[in-house]
Amino acid sequence: MNPLPAVPxxxxxxQLAGRPTRGxxxxxxxxxxxxAGPTGPLHVAWTASGICAVEFASRLDAAAxxxxxxxxxxxxxxxxxxxxxxxxxxxxxxxxxxxxxxLTGLTPFExxxxxxTLSIPVGEIRPYGWVAEEIGRPRAVRAVxxxxxxxxxxxxxxxxxxxxxxxxxxxxxGGPAMKEALLRAERVNLxxxxxxxxxxxxxxxSTTTKIVCLPSCRHARQVAARNRRGFGDLREAxxxxxxxxxxxxxxxxxxA
Amino acid sequence: MTRGGLQRxxxxxxxxxVRATAATSDDELCRRxxxxxxxxxxxxxxSYGSLVCTVAARATFGNEDAEDLAAEAFLRAYRALRGYDAxxxxxxxxxxxxxxxxxxAARNARRAAIRRPxxxxxxxxxxxxxxxxxxxELAEAADAAGELLARLAALPAKQRLAVVLRHVAxxxxxxxxxxxxxxxGTARSHVARGLAALRAAYxxxxxxxxxxAGRGGQEPDR
Numbered sequence: 001m002n003p004l005p006a007v008p009x010x011x012x013x014x015q016l017a018g019r020p021t022r023g024x025x026x027x028x029x030x031x032x033x034x035x036a037g038p039t040g041p042l043h044v045a046w047t048a049s050g051i052c053a054v055e056f057a058s059r060l061d062a063a064a065x066x067x068x069x070x071x072x073x074x075x076x077x078x079x080x081x082x083x084x085x086x087x088x089x090x091x092x093x094x095x096x097x098x099x100x101x102x103l104t105g106l107t108p109f110e111x112x113x114x115x116x117t118l119s120i121p122v123g124e125i126r127p128y129g130w131v132a133e134e135i136g137r138p139r140a141v142r143a144v145x146x147x148x149x150x151x152x153x154x155x156x157x158x159x160x161x162x163x164x165x166x167x168x169x170x171x172x173x174g175g176p177a178m179k180e181a182l183l184r185a186e187r188v189n190l191x192x193x194x195x196x197x198x199x200x201x202x203x204x205x206s207t208t209t210k211i212v213c214l215p216s217c218r219h220a221r222q223v224a225a226r227n228r229r230g231f232g233d234l235r236e237a238x239x240x241x242x243x244x245x246x247x248x249x250x251x252x253x254x255x256a
Numbered sequence: 257m258t259r260g261g262l263q264r265x266x267x268x269x270x271x272x273x274v275r276a277t278a279a280t281s282d283d284e285l286c287r288r289x290x291x292x293x294x295x296x297x298x299x300x301x302x303s304y305g306s307l308v309c310t311v312a313a314r315a316t317f318g319n320e321d322a323e324d325l326a327a328e329a330f331l332r333a334y335r336a337l338r339g340y341d342a343x344x345x346x347x348x349x350x351x352x353x354x355x356x357x358x359x360x361a362a363r364n365a366r367r368a369a370i371r372r373p374x375x376x377x378x379x380x381x382x383x384x385x386x387x388x389x390x391x392x393e394l395a396e397a398a399d400a401a402g403e404l405l406a407r408l409a410a411l412p413a414k415q416r417l418a419v420v421l422r423h424v425a426x427x428x429x430x431x432x433x434x435x436x437x438x439x440x441g442t443a444r445s446h447v448a449r450g451l452a453a454l455r456a457a458y459x460x461x462x463x464x465x466x467x468x469a470g471r472g473g474q475e476p477d478r
Contacts, residue, residue: 009404009423009451009454009455009458010423010451012401012404013404013408013419013420013423013424014423014424014426015401016310016314016401016404016405016420016424017306017310017424017425017426018306018309018310018312018313018322019305019306019309020305020306020309020323020326021323024301024305024309024323024326024327025298025301025302025305027323027324027327028297028301028327028330028331028334029294029297029298029301070294074331074334074335074338075331075334076293076294076297076298076334077294078294078295078298
């Protein structure tokens with residue numbers, strides 16, 4: 001029934017050959033670049049799915065970083081012709097919420113911890129217990145600490161913004177001094193938070209708005225000194241008629 | 257720089273030339289892979305991305321994204337190369353090696369898909385893809401490519417593979433034989449029988465057999 005095609009069958013078959021779309025190579029090869037970070041240069045690696053590794057250039061040279069990425073992802077690693085769009089700005093400002101991350105190989109728990117951590121704004125800190133509550137695992141505070149310690153993309157996913165609720169800075173893969181430098185570079189009110197914690201104050205409310213915040217929340221920092229009221233726990237704030245801030249979302253603090 | 261034998265040249269009569277080009281290019285690629293695996297591998301992807309994507313597209317049967325499969329095949333190739341010493345890399349026949357890896361990856365993906373059927377919509381990218389199951393439906397497509405794919409899908413597996421490798425992926429017969437792990441004569445015969453079956457399916461007429469000597473090997477009588 002079918003008429004013989006005018007074009008020879010071999011030529012028709014040749015027409016079926018595929019051609020990869022642009023950027024196909026990046027689905028195979030991971031790229032690396034060194035960009036300026038808040039406290040010094042950072043090595044960054046990414047795949048077509050997103051950023052997969054970050055390291056402080058002061059801790060590892062570029063070749064060793066590339067070797068580590070190659071080992072972990074089993075992909076060729078090559079220098080990028082140009083940095084991933086948005087990366088330079090994100091590394092400078094510390095806000096990478098619009099970038100994609102490739103968290104292949106992490107557990108769902110670790111991914112959940114890192115996703116919540118990514119939402120912490122520049123210049124603010126959250127306790128480990130806050131992250132645990134945000135992911136719906138309020139008792140998993142220690143596991144949150146371990147997950148953050150294994151963060152493959154520090155700085156860009158700001159695990160340095162998660163600190164101890166007693167006002168101390170807590171551990172960091174790059175060392176506590178690096179953590180403090182990063183937090184001071186983005187002007188977190190570290191000293192104030194520590195002073196308040198030492199005085200048993202973990203939440204700051206505004207007597208005018210009747211909203212209670214974590215002490216590093218940008219809203220808390222705007223409250224005039226005469227309108228500030230400190231609380232040791234949220235129940236106390238609640239019974240005084242305060243509601244939790246919708247931005248920093250202070251949860252119920254675990255008994256320390 | 258020549259990017260392998262994949263740009264479609266009008267191959268009639270210049271087949272030897274194409275083969276020679278591909279061979280030099282492969283030697284060169286192997287040398288670069290042996291010297292600097294990662295940089296060489298990027299060149300390998302640039303040279304053979306089309307080949308591996310073509311094989312993947314023809315081997316996925318519409319159940320997987322062909323580029324995902326092609327990327328997976330390249331990653332398998334890279335991981336294998338990491339375990340090879342320089343001498344072994346220099347001796348690789350890159351194209352049959354890559355095609356074999358792509359076909360294995362497709363087979364594994366198909367097995368995985370059977371174990372864990374997809375519930376989301378199929379990742380069909382607008383391109384008609386041969387599926388053994390809805391040959392009739394595809395054959396009804398007005399689109400000539402769709403019809404050809406349906407005809408291809410209806411071929412016995414070995415003939416289909418041989419025809420795809422020879423005439424879609426443009427692999428020379430010795431490399432097809434390497435992929436299919438058979439003598440060259442057998443590979444040539446699979447190609448010829450497959451082509452003959454395709455022509456027959458289109459309502460063969462004698463003129464379609466009038467082709468230049470030396471191409472496609474001996475024609476079986478049909």
